[in-house]
Amino acid sequence: MSNIGQTGTAAEVAIRRELFRRGLRYREDFKVLTKPRRVADMTFPRQRIAIFVDGCFWHGCPDHATWPKRNAEFWRQKIKANRRRDVNTNLRLRELGWTVLRFWEHEDAKHAANVIEQHVTMARLRQRGSAPGPTTTSKRTTVRTWLHQKRPMLCEIGVGAASHM
Numbered sequence: 001m002s003n004i005g006q007t008g009t010a011a012e013v014a015i016r017r018e019l020f021r022r023g024l025r026y027r028e029d030f031k032v033l034t035k036p037r038r039v040a041d042m043t044f045p046r047q048r049i050a051i052f053v054d055g056c057f058w059h060g061c062p063d064h065a066t067w068p069k070r071n072a073e074f075w076r077q078k079i080k081a082n083r084r085r086d087v088n089t090n091l092r093l094r095e096l097g098w099t100v101l102r103f104w105e106h107e108d109a110k111h112a113a114n115v116i117e118q119h120v121t122m123a124r125l126r127q128r129g130s131a132p133g134p135t136t137t138s139k140r141t142t143v144r145t146w147l148h149q150k151r152p153m154l155c156e157i158g159v160g161a162a163s164h165m
C-alpha cells in the first residue's frame with residue numbers, strides 16, 4: 001500500500017485501489033501522446049485504453065463546478081481551456097485507435113472500475129480473437145462519461161453500450 005496514494009487525487013487513488021483489488025494492472029501516469037504531451041491517469045497500453053479522472057473544479061463538472069467570484073474571468077478561461085484540451089486529447093487518442101474513458105472525481109470508484117473492467121475484458125477477448133470486435137472498417141470505440149449531463153451515463157460510439165449501475 002505504501003506506494004498507493006503517493007500520486008494522484010483521492011478519486012484516482014480510490015479507482016486504482018479498486019482496479020488493483022480486481023487484479024487489473026494498469027500503468028500510472030503513462031504518456032499517451034507527445035507534442036503536445038498528454039499523460040493519462042491510468043492506462044492499459046496493450047489494450048489501448050486511456051483513463052482520465054477529471055477534477056470537478058478544474059474540468060467544470062456540471063454538478064460541482066464552482067465559479068470563484070474573485071478573478072472570475074481568469075478561472076473561467078482556465079477551466080474552458082482545460083475542457084478544450086480534454087476534447088482535443090480525446091480526439092487525438094481516438095484517431096490513434098485508443099479507447100478513452102473519462103470519469104469525474106465525484107463518481108463512485110466501484111462504478112468506474114466496473115466500466116474499466118468491462119472494457120479491458122472486452123479488449124483482451126478481442127485480442128485473443130474470441131470475441132467479435134471492431135473490423136478494420138468500423139469506428140473505434142470512444143467512451144466518455146457525461147460532460148453535460150447530471151446523471152451518471154456513458155455515451156458510447158462503436159461497440160455495444162456499457163451499462164451503468
Ligand SMILES: [Zn+2]
Nearest residue numbers: 056061064106
Ligand atoms: Zn463533480
